[in-house]
Amino acid sequence: MKASKPEGSQSSDRYGRRADLKYALHLLRRNPIVLTGVAISVASVLLALLSPLIVNPTSWDQQPLNLRLCWNNPIVNWQIANVFNCGGSAVYPLGTDSYGRSLLQMIILAIPVDLEIAFEVVASAVVIGVFFGGLAGYKGGIVDEAILRVTDVFLAIPGILLAIVLIVVLGRSLPTLTIAVLTTWWPYYVRLMRSQVLSEKEKPYVERLRAMGAGGIRILYGHIVQNSIYPVLVQATLDIGSVILTVSALTFIGLTPSPLLPELGNLSNQGIQYIFTAPWLILFPGLTILIISLGFNLLGDGIRDVFDPRLRR
Amino acid sequence: MTDNNDYLLRTENLFKWFPTRIGILSRTVAYVKAVDGVSIGIRRGETFGLVGESGCGKTTLGRTLMRLTEPSKGSVAFEGTMISALKGSRLKPFRRKMQVVFQDPYASLDPRQSIGSALLEPMKIHRIASTKSEAKKMAGELLEKVGLNTDHLARFPHEFSGGQRQRIAIAIALAVKPSFIVLDEPTSALDVSVQAQILRLLRNLQQELDLTFLFISHNLAVIRQMCDRTAVMYLGRIVEFAETKKLFENPKHPYTKALLSSVPVPDPSKRRELGVLQGNIPSPVAIPSGCRFRTRCPYATEKCLNLPPPLIEVERGHWIECHYDIDFAAASKVEIRPRAT
Numbered sequence: 001m002k003a004s005k006p007e008g009s010q011s012s013d014r015y016g017r018r019a020d021l022k023y024a025l026h027l028l029r030r031n032p033i034v035l036t037g038v039a040i041s042v043a044s045v046l047l048a049l050l051s052p053l054i055v056n057p058t059s060w061d062q063q064p065l066n067l068r069l070c071w072n073n074p075i076v077n078w079q080i081a082n083v084f085n086c087g088g089s090a091v092y093p094l095g096t097d098s099y100g101r102s103l104l105q106m107i108i109l110a111i112p113v114d115l116e117i118a119f120e121v122v123a124s125a126v127v128i129g130v131f132f133g134g135l136a137g138y139k140g141g142i143v144d145e146a147i148l149r150v151t152d153v154f155l156a157i158p159g160i161l162l163a164i165v166l167i168v169v170l171g172r173s174l175p176t177l178t179i180a181v182l183t184t185w186w187p188y189y190v191r192l193m194r195s196q197v198l199s200e201k202e203k204p205y206v207e208r209l210r211a212m213g214a215g216g217i218r219i220l221y222g223h224i225v226q227n228s229i230y231p232v233l234v235q236a237t238l239d240i241g242s243v244i245l246t247v248s249a250l251t252f253i254g255l256t257p258s259p260l261l262p263e264l265g266n267l268s269n270q271g272i273q274y275i276f277t278a279p280w281l282i283l284f285p286g287l288t289i290l291i292i293s294l295g296f297n298l299l300g301d302g303i304r305d306v307f308d309p310r311l312r313r
Numbered sequence: 314m315t316d317n318n319d320y321l322l323r324t325e326n327l328f329k330w331f332p333t334r335i336g337i338l339s340r341t342v343a344y345v346k347a348v349d350g351v352s353i354g355i356r357r358g359e360t361f362g363l364v365g366e367s368g369c370g371k372t373t374l375g376r377t378l379m380r381l382t383e384p385s386k387g388s389v390a391f392e393g394t395m396i397s398a399l400k401g402s403r404l405k406p407f408r409r410k411m412q413v414v415f416q417d418p419y420a421s422l423d424p425r426q427s428i429g430s431a432l433l434e435p436m437k438i439h440r441i442a443s444t445k446s447e448a449k450k451m452a453g454e455l456l457e458k459v460g461l462n463t464d465h466l467a468r469f470p471h472e473f474s475g476g477q478r479q480r481i482a483i484a485i486a487l488a489v490k491p492s493f494i495v496l497d498e499p500t501s502a503l504d505v506s507v508q509a510q511i512l513r514l515l516r517n518l519q520q521e522l523d524l525t526f527l528f529i530s531h532n533l534a535v536i537r538q539m540c541d542r543t544a545v546m547y548l549g550r551i552v553e554f555a556e557t558k559k560l561f562e563n564p565k566h567p568y569t570k571a572l573l574s575s576v577p578v579p580d581p582s583k584r585r586e587l588g589v590l591q592g593n594i595p596s597p598v599a600i601p602s603g604c605r606f607r608t609r610c611p612y613a614t615e616k617c618l619n620l621p622p623p624l625i626e627v628e629r630g631h632w633i634e635c636h637y638d639i640d641f642a643a644a645s646k647v648e649i650r651p652r653a654t
Contacts, residue, residue, distance in 0.1 A: 227423065
C-alpha cells in the first residue's frame, strides 16, 4: 500500500474489480496444480499462435527430399523398421512419420488445428447456450418446453455416433468436423444456462428491475446472464480439453479430410500402424493430446475455485 | 370503504389466486388464495400501512398493486387509470410513477452492477436525463439525498452495510421521480438503530418529494410510528381498517385485538393478559367457511361458521369485517352483541 495515495483512490483500490483480480491472482499463485494448468494452456495457445512462424504451414503435404540423414537417437535408441521412419535426430528431434515428415513439425502444425476447432466449438456452444438457455429459463412455459424438447432430441442420440453421421453426410472437412462436434455439444450449454437463469431470476433484484420498467431483454441479458454465466465459463474451459479429445477421436477413427493432415488424432491414427516398429509415431501425438486436455482441465478447475462466489464473499 | 376522489391508488375487489397444478396435463387442483377480495384506497401523500402475519398475502397484495403479477380478478386504478388492464408498453409510464423497495437489501441489488450504473439504469429506461453527464449529476444528488456521498457511485453492493444498501435501494427507487412507493418490509432486515435512521429518512423524503407510501410490515411498532391509516390483513382479506391512532387505541376486530395484545409492553402497571392466538394461520388453499378467522377466534359462534361477515363502518373511517360488536374495554367479561345489519 502506498501511503501517498489520496483517500478516494485508495478506497477504490481496496474494493472494486482490480482488487478482485488481484485476489484471484493471489489464489492462483497459491495452487501449484492450477498454476500448471495455466502454464500448459497458455503455452499451447502461444505455440498455436506462433506455429506458422516456427514451421512453414504449407509444408505438410510436400514430400521431404532427403531421408537418409537421420540416425538413431542415442538416448531413445529405437530400431528403425520402416525405411521412411526415423527415430530421432538433430534434424528430426521426434523422428519422422510414415510420410517422412518431421513429427515435431507436424505436431506443432497440429496444435493450432485442434485448438481452433476446440475454441470454435466451445465459443459457439456458449453463445447458443446463453441465448437459448437464457430464453428458456427466463420465459418459461411453452418457450422453455420447446427449447428443452429440441435439446432432448440431440441428447437422445449418442454424441460420437451423431458426429460420425454428420461428417459422413456433410463430407469430410475441418468446418464439417467443427459443426459435427458442435451439434453434439450445444445442448449441454443450453441446459446449464437455463438452470442457472432459473435460480437467478427469482432473486429480488430482478423483481425490482421489472418494477422499474426494465424490459425482458435488458433484465435477462444485462443482469441475469451476467450473474449466472460463471459456471458456464468454467464448463467452457473444462470442455476445451474434452472437445480436443472428441475431435482427435473422430479423426483417429479416420474421419479426417486428408490422411496427410497434421491433426493430433490423425497423426496418432497414422502412427498406430507402426506401434510396434516405430512407437514414437503414436506416442508423441498422443502425449500432446493428453497434456493439452489436461492443461485446460486444470485451468477450468482453477477458474472454478477462483471465481466461485460462494468461496469469495 | 372509498368514497371521494382524492385517491392516488384504489383497488376494487382485488383477487390473486395462484393455481396449484399437478401432473403432466397441469390440471388445476386447488388455488392458493393469496389475495381474496381486497378493496382499499390510498390517498395522495399519506403513508398507508398494511399489517398482518407472515403468509397473509400482504406482499402479494403489494406485488399485485404494482402489476408485478397480474390480478386474477378485480381492478387496480392508479390516478384514475385502470392499470390492471394495461399490458406491456402501455404499462411503462406507470412503472415510472410507482416504485418498490424490498425487505432484503442484500438481494435487491444486482451484485455485479456498480451503484452508479444501477442509479443510471432507470433514468436510461425512462429517458429522464438528456445527457449522460446530467444523469451522473442526478445520480450523485440522489445518493446525497439518501445520506451517502458521490464517492460511492463507483462501488459495488457488497462493499456496503445493510442500512447503506437499503439507502441505495431507496435512491434507485427515487431515480425515476415516482409519486408512489411500495415499501415491502423495508426495515425488517436491519438493526434497530439502523431501522430508525431509515424510517426517519423515509419520512423526510416523503415530505420533501411529496410521496405516497404503501408501508407493508409485520412490525406493529413501526406501523404505528409511520402510518397515517392502517389496514390489518388476515388470510388474503382486510379485516380491519382505520386511522392508525384509532386502530391501535381502540381495535374492533378480535384479530387486531389479539395482534396488538401480543406485543409486550415494558410497563408492569400496564401488564395485561397476553391474548395469544391459538393455532396457526390456516392454509390459504383451504380457507375456512364463513368467517375466515373463526378457527382462531375466541368469540366464534355458529353464525361465524356459516356466514361470511359483513363489512361494517363502526365509526367514521373505521371499518371491520365481523359479525359482532365486541367490547374489548370490558376486559374479562366480554360482551358479544350481534350487529344489526
